[in-house]
Amino acid sequence: MAGALFLGLDVGTSGVKAILVREDGEVAASALTPLTLSTPQPGWAEQDPDAWWQATIASIRQLRAEMPDARIVSVGISGQMHSSVFLDRAGEVIRPALLWCDGRTTEQCAEITRRAGGEDRLRDWVRNPALEGFTLPKVLWLRQREPEAYSRLATVLLAKDFIRYRLTGALATEPSDASGTLMYDPANLRWSDDILNAVGVPRALLPEVGGSSEVLGTVTADAARLTGLDAGTPVVGGGADNACGAAGVGVVTPGEAVASWGTSGTVLAPTAQPLVDPGLRAHTFCHVVPGVWYLMGVVLSAAGAFNWYHQQLARELDESGASRRALDAEAASVPPGAEGVTFLPYLQGERTPHRDASARGAFVGLSLAHTRAHLTRAVLEGVCFALRDSVAILQELGLSPHSLLLTGGGAKSPFLQRLQAEVFGLPVGTVNREEGPAYGAALLAAVGAGAFPDMAAAVRSTLTRIPGDTPSPSSHAAYDEAYARFRALYPALKGVAGAN
Known part of the structure; x- marks a missing residue:
């Protein structure tokens, strides 16, 4: 694939980053378009998903302007976990997204735990407790506090999946991001009918789940016109920002661990089994590598x-x-x-x-x-x-x-x-690379395009460890x-x- 470039996107809280990565792992170009955060009340945090899309367009077009002859063969997307995008039947945004750091849903978390029959049941069904940052409490909040908006709801998406929808028209997600919704069973790799039935949320609101390096759509003619990408360019499943960030520094196999400082901070360790903390203090999510999970602790302000x-x-x-x-x-x-x-x-x-x-x-x-x-x-x-x-x-x-x-x-x-x-x-x-989740997303795009047989091979070919203190x-x-x-x-x- 001589001359091929892989586009990695990261829909973060503070901005949308876009990078172009060569097959040898070198970053050919990088662009960042900032975003603003809305806090309508103390403890609330919202963003307009269409602002994510406009920032994505701006970042991609900046890369295109810098490298007009670049041959972009595939796209991978990462993004902030949990943040809820509420779409109507026409695919339009109903209201601003409630973000991962939004704390308004304490009442809904208690209701989920009660309806499930306690935390032991949640541990069995979704391997995690009901926390304000997760997506399901946000859906219940919408149903209870904004019933008119909920009556229009047709689809619930996550941040990176909304960008894929705007790029390709495909409604889809993948396991690493689905794991953070409280509606997905990471151990059995499926939406949890148990929790959905317990709280009365229709399964029809949720997208289909594909692989993180699997092609889940191609760039439409309209998106090509807006972004400068070629129509038909494949877009892979991508991954949650923490999983892609770990992949972007090569932490994809059990026995390793990574500490990350973004707006939030995490400590993440891959596991060969869906290990669950008995106290539910740490999260159990799917990694972007098939057959690998990870345990993660989260600090909301790093x-x-x-x-x-x-x-x-x-x-x-x-x-x-x-x-x-x-x-x-x-x-x-x-x-x-x-x-x-x-x-x-x-x-x-x-x-x-x-x-x-x-x-x-x-x-x-x-x-x-x-x-x-x-x-x-x-x-x-x-x-x-x-x-x-x-x-x-x-x-x-x-x-x-x-x-x-x-x-x-x-x-x-x-x-x-x-x-x-x-x-x-x-x-x-x-x-030797410090591009964050966007780099992991680009490696997933490379695997999806066939440049590498799997993520382990992509990591070996592109990353070098540098000892520190x-x-x-x-x-x-x-x-x-x-x-x-x-x-x-x-x-x-x-x-x-x-x-x-």
């Missing part, structure tokens, strides 16, 4: 927490890399534990391990002796401690990785790489007291300042 801190308390610094380095230097000037300052990064609630959409952030331990440098270090440590909670759960369940690959914002800063190694007590590393026992132990402080704060503050 880079999102740091960006909030930057904008609100370090506003005089611009958004450039230089300002990030300046904040890293501030943090590095303070000893581990930030001399008693602790930050809880629960600015949008929390998933792992607390499963509490109403949890809130806090700085604790401040004195007149503390400076912004202490706050900066406390924010970064707080996110690392929250991710360490997920690492501890994996270890408790027998998934004890010997090292962690880093991706996203946590992989870009040498200081933050070292901080994670010391907090986790594990060697960390990176890979290995912590000493003493450097890891330096965080024990601060981590114990962190773990004690959530139960101490529960019910205070909005947390309940």
